[in-house]
Structure formats: structure tokens, C-alpha cells
Amino acid sequence: xxxxxxxxxxxxxxxxxxxxxxxxxxxxxxxxxxxxxxxxxxxxxxxxxxxxxxxxxxxxxxxxxxxxxxxxxxxxxxxxxxxxxxxxxxxxxxxxxxxxxxxxxxxxxxxxxxxxxxxxxxxxxxxxxxxxxxxxxxxxxxxxxxxxxxxxxxxxxxxxxxxxxxxxxxxxxxxxxxxxxxxxxxxxxxxxxxxxxxxxxxxxxxxxxxxxxxxxxxxxxxxxxxxxxxxxxxxxxxxxxxxxxxxxxxxxxxxxxxx
Amino acid sequence: xxxxxxxxxxxxxxxxxxxxxxxxxxxxxxxxxxxxxxxxxxxxxxxxxxxxxxxxxxxxxxxxxxxxxxxxxxxxxxxxxxxxxxxxxxxxxxxxxxxxxxxxxxxxxxxxxxxxxxxxxxxxxxxxxxxxxxxxxxxxxxxxxxxxxxxxxxxxxxxxxxxxxxxxxxxxxxxxxxxxxxxxxxxxxxxxxxxxxxxxxxxxxxxxxxxxxxxxxxxxxxxxxxxxxxxxxxxxxxxxxxxxxxxxxxxxxxxxxxx
DNA sequence: TCAAAAGTGTTCCTTATACACCCATGT
DNA sequence: ACATGGGTGTATAAGGAACACTTTTGA
Numbered sequence: 001x002x003x004x005x006x007x008x009x010x011x012x013x014x015x016x017x018x019x020x021x022x023x024x025x026x027x028x029x030x031x032x033x034x035x036x037x038x039x040x041x042x043x044x045x046x047x048x049x050x051x052x053x054x055x056x057x058x059x060x061x062x063x064x065x066x067x068x069x070x071x072x073x074x075x076x077x078x079x080x081x082x083x084x085x086x087x088x089x090x091x092x093x094x095x096x097x098x099x100x101x102x103x104x105x106x107x108x109x110x111x112x113x114x115x116x117x118x119x120x121x122x123x124x125x126x127x128x129x130x131x132x133x134x135x136x137x138x139x140x141x142x143x144x145x146x147x148x149x150x151x152x153x154x155x156x157x158x159x160x161x162x163x164x165x166x167x168x169x170x171x172x173x174x175x176x177x178x179x180x181x182x183x184x185x186x187x188x189x190x191x192x193x194x195x196x197x198x199x200x201x202x203x204x205x206x207x208x209x210x211x212x213x214x215x216x217x218x219x220x221x222x223x224x225x226x227x228x229x230x231x232x233x234x235x236x237x238x239x240x241x242x243x244x245x246x247x248x249x250x251x252x253x254x255x256x257x258x259x
Numbered sequence: 260x261x262x263x264x265x266x267x268x269x270x271x272x273x274x275x276x277x278x279x280x281x282x283x284x285x286x287x288x289x290x291x292x293x294x295x296x297x298x299x300x301x302x303x304x305x306x307x308x309x310x311x312x313x314x315x316x317x318x319x320x321x322x323x324x325x326x327x328x329x330x331x332x333x334x335x336x337x338x339x340x341x342x343x344x345x346x347x348x349x350x351x352x353x354x355x356x357x358x359x360x361x362x363x364x365x366x367x368x369x370x371x372x373x374x375x376x377x378x379x380x381x382x383x384x385x386x387x388x389x390x391x392x393x394x395x396x397x398x399x400x401x402x403x404x405x406x407x408x409x410x411x412x413x414x415x416x417x418x419x420x421x422x423x424x425x426x427x428x429x430x431x432x433x434x435x436x437x438x439x440x441x442x443x444x445x446x447x448x449x450x451x452x453x454x455x456x457x458x459x460x461x462x463x464x465x466x467x468x469x470x471x472x473x474x475x476x477x478x479x480x481x482x483x484x485x486x487x488x489x490x491x492x493x494x495x496x497x498x499x500x501x502x503x504x505x506x507x508x509x510x511x512x513x514x515x516x517x518x
Numbered sequence: 519t520c521a522a523a524a525g526t527g528t529t530c531c532t533t534a535t536a537c538a539c540c541c542a543t544g545t
Numbered sequence: 546a547c548a549t550g551g552g553t554g555t556a557t558a559a560g561g562a563a564c565a566c567t568t569t570t571g572a
Contacts, residue, residue, distance in 0.1 A: 019325040020279045023366070066278040067357040067364050094350060094368055098326040105326050107282070109353055185523080203562060205525075224523025225569040444550075462535060464552075483550030484542040524568075534559075541551075 021096075022106045025073045026061040026153060027089060028160035029082065029113040031120045032177045032193045033132050039193040040134045041164075043157055044120070045143070046081045047129035052103060053150045057131060057142055059157075061108070074111040082130050084123045089113040092159045100151050110156040112163055114175030135161060135196070168194040172208050172232055183219050183227035184208070280355075281365045284332045285320040285412060286348060287419035288341065288372040290379045291436045291452050292391050298452040299393045300423075302416055303379070304402070305340045306388035311362060312409045316390060316401055318416075320367070333370040341389050343382045348372040351418045359410055369415040371422055373434030394420060394455070427453040431467050431491055442478050442486035443467070 029044045045057040060081035064073045074089040092110040100106065124130040133140045138161055140149070148154060167174050168191055173182070177190050188204050211233050218226040288303045304316040319340035323332045333348040351369040359365065383389040392399045397420055399408070407413060426433050427450055432441070436449050447463050470492050477485040 018281060018322050020281045021323065022277060022279045023282070063277050064280065069357065070353060070355045070366075091353060094329060094353060096329045098328065107329075183524090200562070201523095202525080202564090206561090220570085222523080223521075223571055225525080227524060442551090459535075460550090461537090461552080465534090479543090481550080482544055482548075484552080486551060519572100521570105521572085523570085525566105526568100527566080528564085530561100530563080532559105532561080534557105536557085537555085539552105539554080541553100543549085543551100545546105545548085 019105075022104060023064045023070075024061055024101075024106050024108045025064060025070055025077055025111060026059045026108050026151075026156055027074045027078055027087075027111045027113050028059055028092075028157055029078055029084070029087060029115060030160065030164060030175070031115050031117050031132060032190055033134065034117055036134075039189055041161075041193045041196065042132040042134045043140055043160070044082055044084075044124075045131045045133050045140075047131075048150075049129075056150055057133070057144070057146050058150050059153050070109050070111070074109075074113065078113060082124055083127055084115060084120065087113045087115055090163075092156065092163060095152055095155070097152070108151070108156075110159060112160045114164070114177060116177050116179070137196075138162075165195055172211050172230075174232075181215055181217070181229040181231055183229060185227060187230070278364075281363060282323045282329075283320055283360075283365050283367045284323060284329055284336055284370060285318045285367050285410075285415055286333045286337055286346075286370045286372050287318055287351075287416055288337055288343070288346060288348075288374060289419065289423060289434070290374050290376050290391060291449055292393065293376055298448055300420075300452050300455065301391040301393045302399055302419070303341055303343075303383075304390045304392050304399075306390075307409075308388075315409055316392075316403070316405050317409050318412050329368050329370070333368075333372065337372060341383055342386055343374060343379065346372045346374055349422075351415065351422060354411055354414070356411070367410070367415075369418060371419045373423070373436060375436050375438070396455075397421075424454055431470050431489075433491075440474055440476070440488040440490055442488060444486060446489070 031042055031044065032039045033042045044060070046060055048054055048056050048058055060077045062073055062077035062080065064070065070091065071089055075087055078084050078087045078089075089111040090113075092112050094107055094109050096107045098105055100108070120132070131143045133142060135141075135157075138158055139154070140157055142149070149157070164175065172187055173190055178186055184201075184205055187208065188199055188201060191204070192199050212230040213233050215229045215231055217229045219229060220226050290301055290303065291298045292301045303319070305319055307313055307315050307317055319336045321332055321336035321339065323329065329350065330348055334346055337343050337346050337348075348370040349372075351371050353366055353368050355366045357364055359367070379391070390402045392401060394400075394416075397417055398413070399416055401408070408416070423434065431446055432449055437445055443460075443464055446467065447458055447460060450463070451458050471489040472492050474488045474490055476488045478488060479485050
């Protein structure tokens with residue numbers, strides 16, 4: 001709580017002596033739990049070890065290390081707290097209420113991450129302190145009768161659910177819950193789990209077709225007609241190279257249009 | 260990349276001794292410059308005083324102060340560097356490349372802000388070191404032949420333009436470039452400036468109608484039929500209270516639907 | 519032969535867009 | 546009278562949702 005910052009222009013000269021908050025990273029790592037009667041979107045929690053809020057279920061988080069990046073920190077938090085290596089994460093929002101952490105001045109950069117259920121269980125099935133909390137109506141069902149998440153992690157989950165639903169309304173399984181090749185039924189079930197809503201099969205097929213590449217291979221073994229396997233089309237290759245808007249149809253004065 | 264992270268739980272005990280980056284805030288404050296033949300979206304720059312990157316045009320920015328919030332810091336940066344009080348800002352993204360600032364380890368939280376041209380000039384017209392840089396095709400036209408912005412502020416401007424266009428595609432002038440009451444022509448010209456594209460008048464009217472409240476008052480003085488004045492409808496009051504999706508139309512097994 | 523799932527054709531309906539027209543005002 | 550901008554009705558096109566139907570497999 002020093003009070004020696006009177007010269008705002010001098011702050012550029014050197015950085016020493018300027019206060020800086022601790023930066024934490026929290027990750028809402030999401031997966032699709034297929035064990036129930038229908039697949040459910042869930043968020044992975046871990047039980048806190050000794051220390052602050054000991055024993056509580058919480059999102060995996062970590063303090064950023066010297067000269068590390070946020071995404072690196074987020075991936076290490078997932079690796080250390082959940083035992084899952086090599087996730088991909090994206091920034092969501094910075095939570096900066098100076099009183100959010102009683103231990104001191106800590107800002108938290110919330111991240112979202114996704115992982116397939118297979119990779120999730122193969123790494124965590126032996127761990128007692130990892131739990132996949134299902135999402136019901138934008139909120140988490142917490143284990144052990146716990147009523148709330150520590151800090152404002154409830155808000156982080158809200159952001160994460162909103163963001164993943166936005167992403168899944170545009171593209172086929174951008175979070176790679178499924179492997180590289182999949183049937184349209186598998187894809188639709190994943191999207192239904194994310195959106196927590198029923199999706200009509202034929203409409204869904206036609207919406208997703210432009211973003212899928214048929215492989216020519218087919219599934220087999222189940223009942224019914226074998227389904228073709230598809231692969232995600234990466235956006236860069238298919239996107240039209242958007243014509244420059246710099247000299248576009250402005251000139252709204254009708255003068256030179258008329259003559 | 261040390262390899263001595265065996266006790267992740269110990270980090271929760273106290274915060275002292277953990278490294279923390281300096282946190283800066285950069286603001287892309289946008290306005291609509293009406294001085295040209297048609298209004299243009301622009302971003303406000305200021306010329307850096309003595310110190311690092313001295314004399315360069317840059318986005319207003321500032322280091323966060325002890326236990327201050329990010330939005331506060333952003334508003335103070337705008338006040339100190341541009342002379343404009345009481346702007347509203349929103350978070351965009353954290354830029355965390357550890358090498359982005361040669362002075363040390365600094366993360367920058369980019370913000371977007373909006374202000375009416377009137378409030379902008381009434382506060383800055385006497386300042387030499389403030390400039391409204393117009394946007395052309397997602398890029399800024401810099402003054403004095405300057406070729407680029409310092410750090411990765413070019414990227415911040417890209418984020419800001421994309422975000423403001425997203426916001427203006429949904430609601431009438433959410434950034435309050437216009438006063439509380441305005442005609443549909445004024446509103447359309449602002450949206451055209453933001454989107455940098457022509458917008459058809461009748462379609463625009465029908466799109467915006469649900470989000471506008473007619474005042475019953477009319478403009479006067481200009482040529483043509485006087486235009487009604489409208490007011491923004493705030494979203495909370497008009498939104499249908501979204502029926503709970505928790506028990507929604509799942510049950511995709513047709514069993515109990517058929518019987 | 520039947521049930522289950524894949525995949526497609528078609529109809530219906532909602533929505534966006536453009537065009538046309540009338541209205542009200544200042545010059 | 547006419548130009549200018551406000552505002553609305555309507556025709557056309559485009560898109561999405563739902564239904565029906567055929568195909569192909571396992572039991």
C-alpha cells in the first residue's frame with residue numbers, strides 16, 4: 001500500500017518500485033460425459049489440497065511463473081491438478097476485484113479448455129480428487145453437497161458455458177471432443193450435449209455439411225445403415241479470400257451515381 | 260523450464276516470494292469523426308512524453324496501481340493522456356508475450372472504449388498531443404508519417420474494431436456516440452461509420468425498431484419530413500424472461516412419447 | 519420380415535431485401 | 546412546384562424447420 005506514485009509520466013522510465021498484482025489462471029476444462037443415459041457437458045474440478053480453501057472442490061488454477069505466458073500457465077495447471085497433459089486453452093476474461101482473494105491482491109485470468117472424455121479418463125481415472133461436474137442450466141452440480149465454488153469461479157463457469165455454446169453453434173466440434181473422424185450421429189450427440197437441447201438430425205446435417213469432408217469410409221457393427229465418417233474442414237482452406245472493403249460501396253451522395 | 264514442481268499445493272500458503280508481472284492497460288478509445296464528407300470511425304491516439312518510445316503516437320495506457328481495478332486504470336489512462344473524463348471501457352484481451360516490452364515483464368490488458376465526438380473535442384481541442392486516427396480497412400492511418408504503433412497495439416486496434424462492429428450489429432448505438440435521443444438517420448449514419456459500409460434505410464429501420472422507443476417528439480429545421488426522435492430500449496426491460504431450459508425437450512428416446 | 523438408423527426430396531413458413539409509393543416539410 | 550428526406554406496403558428471394566420417403570444394415 002505504498003503511496004509514492006505522483007508522476008504518471010515518469011512511470012515509463014523504469015518498472016522497479018511499481019506495484020504489481022499476483023496473476024493467477026483458472027481453467028474451466030470441459031468434456032462430454034457419456035456415462036449417463038445421454039451425454040452431458042461437464043466441467044472438471046479438483047479437490048484442493050492443504051492450504052487456502054482446503055478440501056474444497058474448485059477449478060484447476062495456478063499462479064503464473066516468472067516470464068511464463070498465460071496459456072502455458074493454464075496448461076500446466078491442468079497437468080498438475082488434473083493429470084491431463086497438452087490441453088488447448090483460450091482466454092475468457094480477467095477477474096480483478098481486489099478483494100476476491102483474502103490472501104492478497106490477485107487477478108485471475110479465466111480460461112476455457114476442452115478435452116475428449118477418453119483422454120480425460122485415461123489420465124484421471126486413478127485420481128480421487130478429480131470430478132467431472134455436470135452442467136445443469138448454466139450452473140454446476142457440485143459433489144459432496146458443496147454449495148458453491150470458491151472465489152467467483154461460478155462466474156467463470158458461466159462465461160465458459162456461454163462461450164462454448166457460441167463456438168459450437170458455428171462449427172463442427174471445434175473443441176475436438178471427438179476424434180478426427182466421426183459419424184454425423186456422434187457429432188450431433190456432442191452438439192446436443194453442449195447446447196443442452198435437442199437438434200433435428202436432417203437440419204443439423206445440412207447445416208454442418210459445408211464444414212465437413214466425407215472420408216468415403218463407413219462405420220459398421222451397430223444397427224441400421226452404416227454411417228459415413230467425416231472429418232472437420234479447417235476454415236482457412238475453405239474461406240473465400242474476402243474482397244477488400246477499403247474501396248467499397250460508399251459514396252452515398254447520389255451525385256456521381258446519377259451522372 | 261525448471262523441473263522442481265513437486266508440491267503444487269504449497270503455493271497456496273502465502274503469496275510472498277511469488278513472481279508477478281507488471282500489469283498495464285491500453286485503451287482503444289473510439290469515436291465518430293463527422294468532419295469529413297461522411298462520418299468516420301476513429302481511434303484516439305496521444306503523443307508519448309519523455310520516457311520509453313518518446314514522441315511516438317500510441318494508444319493511451321497506464322500501469323495498474325496498488326489494488327486498483329483494470330477498468331479504473333483504463334479510465335484514468337484516458338483521463339490523464341487524453342483529458343477525457345468518465346469514459347466507459349470493456350476488457351478485450353490480455354497480451355502476455357514476455358518479450359513484448361523491452362523494459363521488463365509486462366502484460367497488457369487491452370480495453371475498448373467509446374465516446375461521443377462532442378465530449379471528445381470539448382476536452383481535447385486545446386491539446387496538441389491528441390489525434391483521432393481514422394480507420395481504413397481494419398488499420399489505422401497514423402499521423403506524421405508514423406508507420407506503426409508501438410508494442411502490439413496494432414493487434415489491439417484489430418480486436419477493438421472487430422468487437423465494436425460485432426456490438427453495433429446487434430443493438431442501436433450501444434457505445435453512445437449519439438445523445439439519448441436521436442433520429443433514425445443519425446443512428447444509421449453512426450452505424451454506417453462503424454461498419455464502414457452502406458446500410459439500406461428501410462431494412463435498418465425495421466431491424467432497429469424493436470430496440471427503440473419512440474418519444475413522440477420530432478426533429479425540425481432541416482429539409483424533408485421531420486423525423487421522429489427515438490431512445491434506446493435497455494435490454495433488461497424488453498427481454499422475455501427466458502423460460503428455464505433445465506427440464507427441456509430432451510427425452511430423445513421415443514418410448515414414452517409414443518405411449 | 520421387422521426395427522433402427524442414414525440420407526434425401528419436398529413443402530411450408532419465416533425472414534431478409536429491394537422496390538415502389540405516399541407523406542410532410544423547406545425553399 | 547419541386548427537391549429532400551421520413552416512413553410503410555408489398556413482391557421476390559433466400560433460408561430454416563418439419564415431414565415423408567427410400568436405403569441399408571442387424572436381429
